[in-house]
Amino acid sequence: MDTGTHVVMGFALGGLAMVDPVVASDPVMQKTVLIATIIGSQAPDFDTVLKLRNNAVYLRNHRGITHSIPAVLLWPLLITATLALFVPGIAWATVLLWSFIAVFLHVFVDIFNAYGTQALRPFSKRWVALGVINTFDPYIFFTHLGALMMWLLGSPPVATFFGLYGILILYYIWRFYEKNKVIQHAKRLHPTATHIFVSPSMRWYQWHLVIRTKETLYVAESTHNEINYFEQYPFEPIPDMPIMNAARKDDNLHAFLSFSPTYRWEVEKNDDYTEVRFIDLRYRSKGHYPFVAIVQLNEQLQIISSYTGWVYNENTLRKKLNVLTEN
Incomplete structure (x- = not known):
């Protein structure tokens, strides 16, 4: 939390x-x-x-x-x-x-x-x-705040907070029920899915979805039991090739891979370097995927800069990589 x-x-x-x-x-x-x-x-x-x-x-x-x-x-x-x-x-x-x-x-x-x-x-x-x-979670935060205000105004603390946590236990049970509904819905639409990644949002009836089959990654959102699709990408395991093997030695990329269960990758060749980028698909926000890992390597497959973290603007990411290169 x-x-x-x-x-x-x-x-x-x-x-x-x-x-x-x-x-x-x-x-x-x-x-x-x-x-x-x-x-x-x-x-x-x-x-x-x-x-x-x-x-x-x-x-x-x-x-x-x-x-x-x-x-x-x-x-x-x-x-x-x-x-x-x-x-x-x-x-x-x-x-x-x-x-x-x-x-x-x-x-x-x-x-x-x-x-x-x-x-x-x-x-x-x-x-x-x-x-x-x-x-x-606004509901958890503000129910706590409300209970604390009641305490300050003279409500007996034991009864107040036992009541609060009784309500929150029911809330958690309901959230499990809602998540399971989303998973079952996705399974009906994609019976061959191997993985379904569901992440909650601040809105009760809105869930982030990544559905993975043997061939495809679907990025979607479930809102009021309706699944809306945004993008789809081919599911490609990390290949065994020199540029990727060299990039995976980087601490930033290693940290990203230890944390992210579903992502896509891409390799872009530039004049002076090759860039390997991994993109976590769970955190789509306004058409952008902010959680990334970037590794830049020279022709000798030496790492010249890298970064992992949350970036909501490509220009900001480039500035971070430039600063790392200069250092």
Whole structure:
């Protein structure tokens, strides 16, 4: 989920913690646990600092080890130990419990996005992405905001937030039902499909679709149970040829391929270099595919520049590649 949603979820858990007698009976513990749940709801995303290095490192590691099973256990220990330094005499077991709930819930809800997490590490590096909730879901965010406003106005926190999460559980079940309807519809139209990639949007009845058969990739959108087709491309596995093998040694392209499950590729020969481009088909926006990986190689198949990330303008992409070449 996005940062804002994780923040309001942290506040909500702080209110829900009032169900714990140790918290409810002590104003100091109420404040301490609230701080713990807010920090815990953000902690797994501290790996965002990896963007300061480069996009390749960020893509390979964001929602990776920081969202793993060991991290879910380690973050609460770090949060509790830090708070114990500033608030002596706290009931550390209680703080540990609620910070664990906050961290666990952060990782758990991220699984429902199309981006997903490597939540099963170290047992598996597979990305777990259920693709039923958009990274920013207005309904989840504003229902949390509404519940927090009710709390501020005097509504009992335990009843308020239990009610909130009861409603959200039903909402998640409904989203699974809607996604399954889209998949079944696509299967009826393409009975030979080998893969159907479905990504949610911010609109309830709109889903991004990539349908793959043995020969073709269809880029489409499902809106109110109607599938609209935008483009189609031949499905071509990555070929075993010198230029492609050289490009795949690049860190940016390697990061892209580890993250993207469905894409198309193209090779363009220019006067001074050859450009290999991979395009993720899941994120079509206004006729443009913003998530790409580019590798430029010279005649000796040496990499002269590369980039991966989100670019919504071709001129911006060219500027980024030029800066990399100059450096």
